[in-house]
Amino acid sequence: MNDIFNFSAGPAMLPREVLDQIDAELKNWHNLNVSVMEISHRSDEFHEIVYNSEHDLRELLNIPNVYKVLFCHGGARTQFSSVPMNLLGGFHVTDYINSGYWSRSAAQEAEKYCKVNLINVSILDENHVCSVKNMKDWPLSSNSAYLHYCPNETIDGVAIHEQPEFNDSVVVVGDFSSTLLSAPINVNCFGMIYAAAQKNIGLPGLTIVIIREDLLNRECHQVPSTLQYSILNNYKSMFNTPPTFSWYVAGLIFKWIKRHGGLIAMSLRNIEKANLLYEAIDSSDYYYNNIAQMNRSYMNVPFYLHDEKLNDIFLQESNYVGLYALKGHRSVGGMRASLYNSMPLQGVEMLVEFMEWFAKKYG
Template sequence: MIYNFSAGPAILPKEVLEQARDEMLDWHGSGMSVMEMSHRGKEFMAIAEQTEHDLRELAQIPSNYKVLFLQGGASSQFAMVPMNLLQGKKKSDYINTGQWSSKAIEEASKYCTVNVAASSSDRNFTYIPSQDQWQLDPEAAYIHYTSNETIGGVEFHWTPQIDPNRNIPLVVDMSSDILSRPVNVSQFGLIYAGAQKNLGPAGLTIVIVLEDLLGKSLANTPTLFDYHIHAKNDSMYNTPPTYAMYITGLVLQWLKQKGGLEGIEAINIAKANLLYDFLDNTEYYHCPVAKSDRSRMNVPFTLHDSASDDAFLKQAKLNGLIQLKGHRSVGGMRASIYNAMPLEGVEKLVAFMKEFADHHA
């Protein structure tokens, strides 16, 4: 049995892959693969409608929010957010907690003055700045943060509270922890996420946006970067990433079978606790992230002697544990334990890590 700890594109549920295999050549007697269907045909329209229905049900998305199925990855949203949400203003607030926050800040700076209201760069992005440290700009059009930093392994386990007297949308990049736990969608103006970590294959980006925020994009916004255009056309203005939408729909059905977001959260907590408890009770491994801000999705750690990194990765692979190398900018190791990673995979990883430490300490 191989357990894939890749940060993305990442592991998908075995049951989903098996169903996709069985439906590959002939979806429900249509005589077509989903990849061959017209995106406007009745067969794919049924898939798209069910996928949106299941997403709305799982995440409890209010009716006054639009769900968009887009291309371009979450990185495209770094530009689309300011293009659509500045709405006559010239400033925005960003919270910088790692590399993905930094990229979003860099891109938004092309369209407005970005106020970095808080940053954890002083400690190499190993913690989340508490909200009482934030220095928000009263003239900002929106507040943006990244709920989980895939590379650094820090995660918001709380939702920022916005002054009710300020009519300002809260925007969040949830690419690597979307649907890993329940959230109150009504607290956000806009949620976006690339699919390739917790939802499905690469190529699909989900945007959940409050209807009131639509229709006020910058004058020079390209048509395909205008949320309002996609909303008016039910994400069918151009050909959407149809097969990625189909697989995401299967993942959503799998999540419902797991007890919804409450059920999957309990599993994710158990997996994370198992791995972090081991890391905290060994001298051979070290996790640099502040305990209160540790990600349930991405667990970075280092070995006592970095000279053993290659041996660790080689032996892990021989034991069926793959894609554990940390991001090149951070080094060390990283275990990504998204929704689809079974508890058994984390148990096997911990057993291997203990055995490796016993032989190399």
């Protein structure tokens, strides 16, 4: 079978090495003669997964002891509600940075629970190229429960590469769904980080929450028990049956990252892949990207054909040669190549070669 390079934004490509391990263990995990999908989350065997996965994640991200790690149900959209319900405390106002589709979606959900100060940070120049204001120029409220932002917009291809450096009174919440484990980050800069699993972590159904311990004590009212961080922490993420298979796969991914050099190595490879694709786009009169270089995403690269009538042909031809899921999001159109950790350099090289061939054939 020929290799298929899956550029889907999520659920995303998994490392072949991890898929092979899942396949080998699926019906007989650890010589128990049952699948890992069948064992109880209360069993000693599953507790081994629980312990190892948190240990490996803490090691990869260098998570300080004052932060708790929760393995939660649902995706990032669940956290859009969980964050204000858990972190408002006695506050009534929150700051939400609007840098694209997902940050706007989070703000819209938060409006059900509090007053949202929506801060627009995108700038369009005369050529319709998008950039983002520096963090020092964000007009934050003086009475906000927290500041929420999304460092990588998967649909728009916009990234905020700055690390937040606000004063200690600002509780920064980051939606890292598409970037967690793609590069090192300073966890100390955040009050809370959350990330849906289906990008760089594994399978849908699991969301990781990293939260500073003192924030667990914020006053919460009428929060469903399955969404309350303090309860999830007290029960070690097993207040009810967790998504066990997704948790197991995440643990395998953590070990795969460690075997392949950790987050610094992941970051260097991801930058190399993205730069190769951006160079192909910028050097061609056939394709274009409308994000300023300082705010281009390394994870999700949207690009467009100047002749949009050829979009369907591009997708048909690319799929035929094994370049899968390059269609852009319905809200923006065009193409999108997602370059998560699992995408090898070979896949991007093949895409660049195809783009050059396509431009020559139809240009």
